[in-house]
Amino acid sequence: MAVIELHDAYIMQDVNTILQKVTFTLEKGEFVYLVGRTGSGKSSLLKTLYADLDLGSGTGTVAGFNLPKIGNSGKVPYLRRKLGIIFQDFQLLFDRTVAENLLFVLNATGWSGKARKQQRISEVLMRVGLANVAGKMPHQLSGGEQQRVVIARALLNEPLLLLADEPTGNLDPDVADSIMRLFVEINNSGTAVLMATHNYQIIRQYPNRVLKCEQGQLVDSATTPFQLKD
Structure with a gap:
């Protein structure tokens, strides 16, 4: 089953075409990298996939939701529960504890039952190796720990697909590697991952299929092999 399917899609930012005739499929449980220079369209593509930007034209589905029609259907929150x-910049609420950050998402996505919510928060923090930080404020954590909290937050609703925009961009190499191992572990348990990254060292260390944004096109290493050049 495909979790992403785009065909002849135009990725737009306001009235500007960023990428054209984008066609690719990402299967359930697959791990794919998204590369390209700054401004080449990586973030715009990810934003289109989680319906922050409208699909310009073409067809596309993500987690079973039809992108061209989703903006007017009221279904964007339901799509995002599957994702x-x-x-890169964490986007944690810095006036709340780690547990309160996670609780905010559970409340926003319709969870009920205090004990059930606390149980889920404990589960995801344990999953990312942070069982003891629930009562801490984000500023009390290192950058790597903050990113693990962000990953825990992303796992709350057991997503079919993780969309990650430069998740190791602000981290030193050792921390980046530990975050990458966590992504691999999550992927091995069945969650598909599409990760935008500038870090070619990580791609060489953990090789997978690569999509490259270049000159308004999306090139797929599965069909058009290319060299990664730093």
Whole structure:
């Protein structure tokens, strides 16, 4: 089953075409990298996939939701419950504890039952190796720990797909590697991952299929092999 399917899709930012005739499929449980220079369209593509930007034209489905029609259907929140979205700059609420950050998402996505919510928060924090930080404030954590909290937040609703935008971009190499191992472990348990990254060292260490944004096109290493050049 495909979790992403785009065909002749135009990725737009306002009235500007960023990528054209984008066609690719990402299967359930697959791990794919998204590369390209700054401004080449990586973030715009990810935003289109989680319906922050409208699909310009063409066809596309993500987690079974039809992208061209989703903006007017009121279904964007339901799409996002099927996704885990991970940002480079964390986007944690700094006036709340780790547990309160996670609780905010559970409340926003319709969870009920105090004990059930606390149980889920404990589960995801344990999953990312942070069982003891629930009561801490984000500023008390290292960058790597904050990113693990962001991954825990993304896992709350057991997503079919993780969309990660430069998740190791602000981390030193050792921390980046530990975050990458966590992504591999999550992927091995059946969650598909699409990760935008500039870190070609990580791609060489953990090789997978690569999509490259280049000159308004999306090139797929599965059909058009290419060299990664730093």
